[in-house]
Amino acid sequence: MVSIVGFTIAGKSTLLNAFTHATDEPRRVLAENKLFATLRPTSRQGFIEGIGPVVLTDTVGFIRDLPKDLTRAFRSTLEEIGDADVLLHVLDAASPGADTRFDAVNRILEDLGFRDMPTVVALNKADATDEDTLRREQGRILDSVGEETPSIPTSALNNRGLPELREALADAINRVQREELAVREETRERAAEWQ
Numbered sequence: 001m002v003s004i005v006g007f008t009i010a011g012k013s014t015l016l017n018a019f020t021h022a023t024d025e026p027r028r029v030l031a032e033n034k035l036f037a038t039l040r041p042t043s044r045q046g047f048i049e050g051i052g053p054v055v056l057t058d059t060v061g062f063i064r065d066l067p068k069d070l071t072r073a074f075r076s077t078l079e080e081i082g083d084a085d086v087l088l089h090v091l092d093a094a095s096p097g098a099d100t101r102f103d104a105v106n107r108i109l110e111d112l113g114f115r116d117m118p119t120v121v122a123l124n125k126a127d128a129t130d131e132d133t134l135r136r137e138q139g140r141i142l143d144s145v146g147e148e149t150p151s152i153p154t155s156a157l158n159n160r161g162l163p164e165l166r167e168a169l170a171d172a173i174n175r176v177q178r179e180e181l182a183v184r185e186e187t188r189e190r191a192a193e194w195q
Contacts (some may be wrong), residue, residue: 001055002169003081005103006090008061011124013042014156015090016058018146019166020044041080050170057084062105071139078112086172087119088165093137093153100143118172121150123164126153 004012042059059078073126081087091102102121109115123137134153141151150168154161 001084002086003057003084008088010092012090018156020046048166048170050171081114085176087117089121089157090124092125093123094125099140111134120168121151122154124154127155
């Protein structure tokens with residue numbers, strides 16, 4: 001399972017549609033350039049080469065300084081992030097303040113207890129910015145969270161970077177699966193020692 005997280009209007013729904021090849025009305029997720037176009041999490045099945053079928057969940061867009069009375073309702077819509085194996089953090093790289101939005105999402109994830117989950121960052125809307133800006137944002141992410149969190153320039157609208165993003169997600173999922181297998185093997189070995 002992959003949960004798609006990020007600031008509102010980052011292109012999460014558009015990316016979900018691109019990943020799941022959703023072009024017809026019943027399968028396509030509403031993707032509009034307005035605040036809270038996504039009001040509840042939506043899941044679709046996709047496919048990642050080397051992994052197979054995956055469930056991708058589009059979450060409600062994050063905002064900074066959420067009013068206290070909305071905090072509880074907002075958090076309840078994000079609880080299913082905890083069911084994910086990997087987070088896909090979608091960042092609008094073309095708008096000023098990307099670093100501030102990146103940090104705000106990470107603070108919310110930390111508050112929810114999900115900050116340590118394996119994450120891949122999609123520097124979305126790469127078609128609307130220049131290469132220097134993309135490299136600068138990649139450098140900031142590297143400085144902020146390290147090499148374990150790859151950042152891939154993408155454009156959900158024109159499919160730029162989607163093969164590379166799928167590959168980064170496959171690597172992250174494989175890493176999670178290897179860790180889970182190691183834990184199961186260790187548990188089996190301990191159980192065998194006790195018998």
